[in-house]
Amino acid sequence: MIALLSVWSADARGLETTIGEVDREVDGYHVDVMDGRLVDRTLFGPVTVERVRRLTDRPIEVHLMVARAGRCVEDYVRAGADIVTVHRASCARLGAVIDAIADAGADPGLAIGTDEPVELAGPYLGRLRHVLVMGTALGVKGAPIDGRTYQRVRRAHDLCRRVSRPPAVVVDGGIRATTAPRLAAAGADGVVPGSLVLSSPEPVARLRWLQGLTAARSEPPTRAFPARG
Numbered sequence: 121m122i123a124l125l126s127v128w129s130a131d132a133r134g135l136e137t138t139i140g141e142v143d144r145e146v147d148g149y150h151v152d153v154m155d156g157r158l159v160d161r162t163l164f165g166p167v168t169v170e171r172v173r174r175l176t177d178r179p180i181e182v183h184l185m186v187a188r189a190g191r192c193v194e195d196y197v198r199a200g201a202d203i204v205t206v207h208r209a210s211c212a213r214l215g216a217v218i219d220a221i222a223d224a225g226a227d228p229g230l231a232i233g234t235d236e237p238v239e240l241a242g243p244y245l246g247r248l249r250h251v252l253v254m255g256t257a258l259g260v261k262g263a264p265i266d267g268r269t270y271q272r273v274r275r276a277h278d279l280c281r282r283v284s285r286p287p288a289v290v291v292d293g294g295i296r297a298t299t300a301p302r303l304a305a306a307g308a309d310g311v312v313p314g315s316l317v318l319s320s321p322e323p324v325a326r327l328r329w330l331q332g333l334t335a336a337r338s339e340p341p342t343r344a345f346p347a348r349g
Contacts, residue, residue: 121300121333123312123349124150124181127172128163128261129314131179137176138318145327148179150292153196159259168201173200181291184233185258188209190217197224205229205252208240213251218247231292233258234266238276248287250310251276255294255303264317265294270306276323277307304333311345 125146130138139149143331149172154163172180174288181197181203189210197202204221206229211217214230221228227249234254241251253276273289280286288309295303295313303311314331321328 121308121330122147122290123317123330124148124179124290124310124312124329125317126150126292126312126314127168128151129318135171136175139172142317142323142327143176143178143256145324145331146168146178146249147310147331148181149176150181150183151201152183152231153186153192154157154187154257156258158185158207161259166195169196169199169201179203181205181229182231183252184210188212191222193217193226194268197221197226201226203249205227205231205250207231207233207258208236209233214334215244217347218244222247229287229290232272232276234268238272242279243275245280245283245287246285250267250290252312253289253308255291255295255299260293263294265296265299270292270302272310273303273306279307300330301333309334314319 123146127149151169152163154161156162171183180200180291182201183205189206204226206217208214218228224318227250230248230249231252234240253273255265255269276289291303291308292309295311295316300311317323317326341346
């Protein structure tokens with residue numbers, strides 16, 4: 121299973137130490153961006169992405185929870201984002217923003233909120249690096265996973281496998297020791313862990329445990345997350 125570590129759960133003052141400790145094992149980093157409009161919170165910006173970029177060659181995903189995502193795509197790609205994930209609600213023309221992400225030199229991702237059908241990703245699957253299935257409401261931290269998430273992951277997995285180059289199915293929100301194995305069994309290719317890893321006395325061992333969860337599945341795990349070249 122892919123593990124994209126959430127920077128939101130890291131101590132901002134000790135970010136260098138955190139990344140130095142896990143970087144040899146983590147598949148990448150997930151940076152949440154909020155502008156106080158799409159959700160009632162503000163969080164991170166291009167400066168944070170630049171800071172993470174200086175500390176790692178691993179892929180960085182920027183998750184844009186902003187009102188007008190198309191206006192800031194280039195800023196985050198210049199800052200060092202390898203993947204830019206957007207929401208339909210933040211794009212007047214979703215297909216055009218997905219194209220703009222690719223044109224700027226990053227891979228597009230599409231996030232699906234807890235109350236949105238995963239099928240809305242259907243028209244764009246061949247253009248996405250991954251589908252980010254939200255396990256909790258946007259802008260919240262520490263909430264339990266929505267019980268519908270496992271079935272939504274199954275539907276997303278089946279939907280993605282209909283295209284010749286299927287995007288990964290990654291789950292963000294509610295990632296716990298009890299939920300991660302169930303998500304893997306449902307078809308998730310990856311998760312966005314935060315405190316599950318960073319609150320562990322052995323974060324590297326926790327990452328390795330997550331990455332091994334797909335072993336029980338009948339198909340090989342999706343781990344196509346090379347370092348930025």
